Amino acid sequence: GAGVSQSPSNKVTEKGKDVELRCDPISGHTALYWYRQSLGQGLEFLIYFQGNSAPDKSGLPSDRFSAERTGGSVSTLTIQRTQQEDSAVYLCASSLAYSGSPQFFGPGTRLTVL
Amino acid sequence: GQQLNQSPQSMFIQEGEDVSMNCTSSSIFNTWLWYKQDPGEGPVLLIALYKAGELTSNGRLTAQFGITRKDSFLNISASIPSDVGIYFCAASANTGNQFYFGTGTSLTVIP
Numbered sequence: 592g593a594g595v596s597q598s599p600s601n602k603v604t605e606k607g608k609d610v611e612l613r614c615d616p617i618s619g620h621t622a623l624y625w626y627r628q629s630l631g632q633g634l635e636f637l638i639y640f641q642g643n644s645a646p647d648k649s650g651l652p653s654d655r656f657s658a659e660r661t662g663g664s665v666s667t668l669t670i671q672r673t674q675q676e677d678s679a680v681y682l683c684a685s686s687l688a689y690s691g692s693p694q695f696f697g698p699g700t701r702l703t704v705l
Numbered sequence: 706g707q708q709l710n711q712s713p714q715s716m717f718i719q720e721g722e723d724v725s726m727n728c729t730s731s732s733i734f735n736t737w738l739w740y741k742q743d744p745g746e747g748p749v750l751l752i753a754l755y756k757a758g759e760l761t762s763n764g765r766l767t768a769q770f771g772i773t774r775k776d777s778f779l780n781i782s783a784s785i786p787s788d789v790g791i792y793f794c795a796a797s798a799n800t801g802n803q804f805y806f807g808t809g810t811s812l813t814v815i816p
Contacts (some may be wrong), residue, residue, distance in 0.1 A: 696747035
């Protein structure tokens with residue numbers, strides 16, 4: 592595919608349930624990022640993967656949030672025991688490896704926790 | 706942490722008018738990016754700037770990398786209704802791949 596894809600596009604869940612959000616980066620992009628965007632707000636950095644290096648998890652808001660990237664490509668963001676304040680759009684982006692390489696975003700997953 | 710101050714927060718303009726928005730920081734950056742986000746979509750890259758003083762155009766859009774490396778601006782000329790959306794700046798010090806994002810400028814174009 593030409594761009595970053597994310598699934599599902601929308602997810603509605605009940606408070607306390609776990610959710611998994613998926614991101615397929617652009618082929619050849621070794622860097623992958625997850626952001627959270629609350630309604631009408633800017634982008635909140637969550638986590639960053641670069642090749643085989645240890646991920647930068649400094650933006651994860653709590654230990655209920657985790658992410659993995661298998662085979663250096665697809666990434667999954669997992670939120671355990673979801674809370675209503677987790678409701679937001681979760682955006683994934685990917686880029687080439689060099690410093691300052693522009694990030695290209697997916698369409699996002701809109702998560703609603705009831 | 707490093708912070709980008711983006712202004713204005715929102716703009717309401719008449720179709721055909723020119724638009725200007727900017728981002729400033731107290732930190733020095735080596736790359737500036739401008740994105741546009743339509744409702745329900747992810748941000749789309751508009752312009753990338755890599756050199757202080759660089760002026761780059763993309764159609765009716767023009768962006769400049771400030772000479773001090775602490776700011777950037779985006780101009781849109783002769784606005785049209787499809788320019789409506791939220792515009793974000795982003796900057797990187799190029800130490801790694803981390804970008805910092807502005808808080809966005811919401812643009813409304815009145816036909």
